[in-house]
Amino acid sequence: MNTNDLIEDLARGLTPAAPLWRPGKRAAAWSVGAALYLAVLVVSMSAVSARAGGAGTGFWVSQIAAVVTGLLAGRAAFVSVVPGLPKGSRIWAVFAAVVWLGTLIAALPQDFDWATVLAARHEWVCVGFIVVGGAPLMVVLAVMLRRGAPLHPATTAAFAALAVGALANVGACLSLPHANSAITFAWHGGVVLALVALAALTGHFVFVWGAARSQSIVNGPAGHGT
Amino acid sequence: MRAAQQGHGASYMELLRTITPRIRQLIRRQRGFAGIAEVEDLVQDVLLSLHTVRATYDPARPFVPWLLAIVRNRLVDGARRYARIARREIYVDEEDVTFFEPATNDDNGELEDAAALHAAVRALPEGQREAIELLKLKELSLREAAEVSGTSVGALKVATHRAMATLRRTLGKRRE
Numbered sequence: 001m002n003t004n005d006l007i008e009d010l011a012r013g014l015t016p017a018a019p020l021w022r023p024g025k026r027a028a029a030w031s032v033g034a035a036l037y038l039a040v041l042v043v044s045m046s047a048v049s050a051r052a053g054g055a056g057t058g059f060w061v062s063q064i065a066a067v068v069t070g071l072l073a074g075r076a077a078f079v080s081v082v083p084g085l086p087k088g089s090r091i092w093a094v095f096a097a098v099v100w101l102g103t104l105i106a107a108l109p110q111d112f113d114w115a116t117v118l119a120a121r122h123e124w125v126c127v128g129f130i131v132v133g134g135a136p137l138m139v140v141l142a143v144m145l146r147r148g149a150p151l152h153p154a155t156t157a158a159f160a161a162l163a164v165g166a167l168a169n170v171g172a173c174l175s176l177p178h179a180n181s182a183i184t185f186a187w188h189g190g191v192v193l194a195l196v197a198l199a200a201l202t203g204h205f206v207f208v209w210g211a212a213r214s215q216s217i218v219n220g221p222a223g224h225g226t
Numbered sequence: 227m228r229a230a231q232q233g234h235g236a237s238y239m240e241l242l243r244t245i246t247p248r249i250r251q252l253i254r255r256q257r258g259f260a261g262i263a264e265v266e267d268l269v270q271d272v273l274l275s276l277h278t279v280r281a282t283y284d285p286a287r288p289f290v291p292w293l294l295a296i297v298r299n300r301l302v303d304g305a306r307r308y309a310r311i312a313r314r315e316i317y318v319d320e321e322d323v324t325f326f327e328p329a330t331n332d333d334n335g336e337l338e339d340a341a342a343l344h345a346a347v348r349a350l351p352e353g354q355r356e357a358i359e360l361l362k363l364k365e366l367s368l369r370e371a372a373e374v375s376g377t378s379v380g381a382l383k384v385a386t387h388r389a390m391a392t393l394r395r396t397l398g399k400r401r402e
Contacts, residue, residue: 003246006270010277011239017231017281082282083295149279151299209275209303 020147023078023085030078030144031071034137034164038171041133045175058107062184063170065100070166072096077141077159081148081207093159100166104185114186123187126172130191134168142206150207157203158196165192228285242273249273249297256301272300339397346396354389357382 001009020026076093079085141160150156169188229237246269253260253268260268275296283292347358360371361382368379375382 001270003266003270003273006273007239007242007246010242010273011235014230014233014235014238016233019231019284020281022284082284083279083293083299084287084291147281149275149282149296149299151295209278 020082023082023089024075026144027071027075027078030141031074031167033140034070034074034167037137038133038167041129042171042175045129058103059173062100062103062107063173065096065103066166066170066173069093069096069100070163070170073159073166074141074163077145077156077163078148080152080156080159081145081150083149083151090155090159093162097162097166101185101189104189108182108185118186122176123183126176126187127191129172129175130165130168130188131195133171134164134195137164137168146207150209153203153207154200155203156207157199161195161199162192165195227280227283227289231280231283231285245293246273249293252297253301257304268300268304271304272297275300342397343393346393349396350389350392353377353381353385354392357385358389358393361386 021029072089072093073096076089079087079089138160141164145156145160169192172188173184227241230241249272250265250269253265253272257265257268276293279296283289347355350358356375357371360366360374361368364371366374368382372379372382377385
């Protein structure tokens with residue numbers, strides 16, 4: 001097709017496309033929804049009061065770091081689907097993730113034994129909480145992100161997985177008691193890392209120009225609010 | 227672009243007509259080796275992408291960085307696509323049509339191969355030879371051949387596979 005004909009076709013078939021909310025606002029909307037969902041999940045599962053009552057400062061510091069990581073990673077994911085925005089948010093998200101892992105490492109007991117930690121079979125419940133419990137959050141986030149531009153599919157997917165993993169980790173820590181931070185570090189950290197790696201590898205299947213394009217041309221633009 | 231987001235087709239057309247020569251110029255500068263058709267493909271790719279994600283444009287921010295980010299992304303994707311195609315496909319310039327090429331109509335070669343093939347089949351172990359004769363020479367179905375030979379379909383498949391491998395090896399050595 002001739003480029004001039006294409007321009008005429010695009011202009012002729014133009015439908016209104018309300019600008020998307022700014023990335024920070026979209027991330028905040030998703031985070032509020034995620035927090036409510038996880039709160040319901042935690043309360044319905046358990047013993048949050050018993051866990052929180054016996055928790056030390058280290059526990060809460062690492063939970064706060066995980067929450068901050070989730071929020072910043074969510075924002076970085078939303079920023080990555082808007083063309084022309086600076087990439088600083090990615091650095092902040094990575095920095096927060098490093099701090100979160102740092103808090104877990106700092107709280108490791110002196111005499112922990114890797115064999116015991118890795119043999120903690122009850123931690124599969126936490127893995128299930130993070131993966132299965134986090135799945136609806138991931139789906140909602142992916143749907144919201146697909147309304148943007150799939151400029152960097154691997155990066156977008158990795159930050160989305162980090163956001164979901166970090167927040168779901170907090171839910172898992174609050175709902176299921178852990179013997180020590182070594183278990184949290186190895187199991188929760190390992191699962192989140194695996195999710196991020198998997199998302200980075202498969203992101204290009206989810207965030208695709210072709211799909212967004214055909215959807216936009218057939219049904220009108222992807223935009224309208226969130 | 228703000229007017230375009232509100233659905234004003236005329237403004238949108240004016241915008242696209244204004245930016246298209248600049249996009250084309252940018253692509254030519256970045257892809258000096260690309261032909262006219264390739265450049266136009268990339269220009270159209272950028273225009274379609276821009277159209278698809280027009281909702282991501284924030285009217286409070288400048289338009290050019292937004293546009294350039296899309297152009298850069300499409301150029302990188304285009305380069306990846308080009309590299310992928312170049313790696314998987316071989317450009318064939320002028321290949322002889324099989325039937326007009328004298329070498330393909332050499333009767334001597336065909337007879338020689340047929341004789342070699344007969345010899346190679348005769349040299350096969352009993353089970354493999356029988357499988358080849360029934361399936362390839364007499365062209366029986368697997369079930370018919372199994373009934374004639376008194377073996378299972380699976381055993382026949384294995385024997386045929388091994389016989390073909392042996393023949394390929396034997397005839398290959400002869401040719402070398």
